[in-house]
Amino acid sequence: MKSILIVDDEINICTLLSRFLSKHGFKTDSTMSGSQALKMLKEQPYDLVLCDYRLKDTDGARLLNDIRQLNPKTVVIIITGYSDVRIAVEMVKNGAYDYISKPLYPDEILSLVNKALAQQPAALPENNHNVVAPHAHEEHSAGISRPRKNGGSYVFGESEPSQELYRELTLVAPTDFSVIIFGETGTGKESVAHLIHEHSSRKGQPFVAMDCGSLSRELAASELFGHEKGAFTGAIGTKIGAFEQATGGTLFLDEIANLSYDIQVALLRVIQEKQIRRVGSMKEIAVDVRLIVASNENLFESVQKGKFREDLFHRFNEFTIHIPPLRERNEDLPLFVEAFIEQVSKELNKPAATLSDEVWECFRNYDWPGNIRELKNVIRRASLLTPTGKEIGMAALPLEMKAGSSTPRYAASPAEGTREEMPEGVMLDSNDLKSVALKAEYNKIINVLKEVKYNKTKAAQLLNIDRKTLYNKLRLLNINY
Template identity: 55%
Template sequence: MKNILIIDDEPGICSLLRTILGKQGFMVDTTLSGNTALKMIKEKSYDIVFCDFRLKDKEQDGSTLLQVIHTANPETAVIIMTGYPDVRIAIRLIKEGAYDYLPKPFTATQITEVANRASAAQPLPVTALITPSPLNVSAPKKGPGLQLSDHYVYGESERARELLQQIKLVAPTNYSIVIYGETGTGKESVARLVHMNSARAQQPFVALDCGCLTDELAASELFGHEKGAFTGAINAVQGAFREAQGGTLFLDEISNLSYNVQIALLRVVQERAIRPVGSTREIPVDIRLIVASNEDPAKSVEKGNFRQDLFYRLNEFNIAVPPLRERLQDLPLLINGFVEEIQEELQKKCGAFSDDVIEHFYTYAWPGNIRELKNVIRRLCLLSVGLQEIPLSFLPQEMMTAPQEPLLAEDGAAVAQEDQHHLKTISRQAEYDKILSVMKQALYNKTKAAQLMNIDRKTLYNKLHLYKIKL
């Protein structure tokens, strides 16, 4: 049975954690004082310590206690808690040996997960973000009860866990699925993970980008054609539906298909049979259909760009893939995985990420999402081969010139006139205004506001910090 010590000057926090962790079978001691904690640590060995970063004993903050605890017992996992999250402090504490950095308020699930992980001595991925070598991402690549796929589908954030739960739920079925999310979020990876965990896993997975298909090409690429069916058709082509026979067909950017092609696709979905261009015979097909779009197809239907009947046929289940800015908690795992992959590709080791680079990662908007992150990591790894540390100057120019500060000053001053018509500025201003509006509607209850905006609390805190909104 593992021993846990809780150090926090708020009695309510100590009582709450004692109850949560006690139910998990841990032996829990608590104290309101850093000085008392020092005496307890000398008298008893603890496996895990939850320590508030700011204590009333001014001479004993979380950083000082971390050093003392590790001197007394290097094997103790120290988890720092704070109501004032700061990226630089988190990085420093991780470097000093903290196991994890937990912003308040937290949920019982978060406490239980970090305690169980620390109890099992599983290294936190963030450690590899600070020092990329040696790297270890084999463990994070495994999802709960899921076969392996691209590591960036997984994560520690609430949005990533929700995504995995939906995949786990729908993968064993034969449902058609609509996946939507911004460009670069990993929609094809989600589709592949669904396929790998379905009964069709041993059959083909065929992906086709509909965004580049003209009317003339679409029918041929989807359903195939006979030799001589049109000028240039010197050979017969099977088409994506027949190539995916028995397996899964993934159609990306489905909303870009023309209206005529949508009609043909609807018939195939209904009849489960295709007619190649230039042929009079119908060929039965047995495939699972997964489609994806940058925009929610339901909105495309409202705009008249997508057939409603086809949407209802395809939408037996839908999955929304979150943008990177809504899962910043997963940055350490994502960066660690990309660094390992790119170092293996280059057969060279890159430098460690400087504090400035990491902080910039947490404040940057990531319009290109995970695809953009991977490309940035690829650049940094190449430039830093042989170096000890990656400086901020190595970041791409577009990241350095992107707005990092809030649109409105703390005194409410407006943005510069010349920036008011920039698309990014308008978008950020709208987000800033929306957050303030919802916070007011929720009577400044952050948990309720996050629920109303359909984001997790940590994402809301990141937004408040990014826009310097103080409530």
């Protein structure tokens, strides 16, 4: 029989929790003070401690530290009020298993206690390096499958920002926290979400990823929550939404800031009630998902501007991870390059190429605005252009890198006095009106992309077109961002 110590300065909470947990097969003791709790812990070991953060003679943080010194194997769950959630998150970083907010719900407490006692958290690879490269089989992120060392699915970096990222991942992965991932485009936000899922208790359950930036206002509810046959024109059958698909596992929502206000309201209700209702149905369906969301813009600033609901932001913001851009972890560059070259050599079925000294110098001085995704694309292009047995030279690199610029090609505006070059394959006649229009459209797209730091969703919004149209135009004009 597992033993639980309940520490709370409210006698009613101690009594209710003791009775409830005893009915479910646990041996329980309770106390209203931190000092008495430590005495009890010295006299006998407890498997789990449920501890209120605010106690009359101490606080949860100090008690947590004392418990860890007495018995590091004792699981500690913090009971906290809404105003102390941020403090509770810090306590989890310092060794608490999880926290639960008041008001307390019996089923939620029982579920968390069972999970805490049954779970052996999956350990991330034991090494002194950090996970910094995206997942291998992700179509829309800069993914690699074979790192230079450790034989896993990720490249392990050695830079200080990479080590900090690794530390945060090891803390949050075993918990059930909602996570916000911030990072520039191409840094591998979906890959980090995958890594969190794979080292959580939900490993083996579904991981569902959805790009909110590609959802129109009309389709968002259907994609997220599903719909019934005949719910709207074109609904020829029942559709299972992302929440149902991810039940038991993890739902990753990318570009979360692009959801419309009404969908944000519906999403908040789902998170609170843990139930969804398909479009066109009155039936409530229970869902159990861990939410990980990502954005390449500051969600807090979106809240201040009134573009994102503050209550929804706080629901997501149990833990925040920032993925540093590639330019801030230059010492990890050789690991990425080697891994990408190995992967591309297998794709092309040719021996792995090597980089000339001149190319290495260029790589080190370049800013990589597209981050890891851009690096992979550069390696793929260069490997394809380089004959077997030859070193990758400067001729195989894109124009912006050969020019020695730290900013992307075509980024400068004509108004700044630079000459915009159309990409290869687009033939223009200065006397042809269509060519002139195409040139103007090209320059406008490039300048808007630069303005929004190559966020295609924002660019599409500023250009008053949808993302699909923007992608088609980028493909037509051979713009690789």
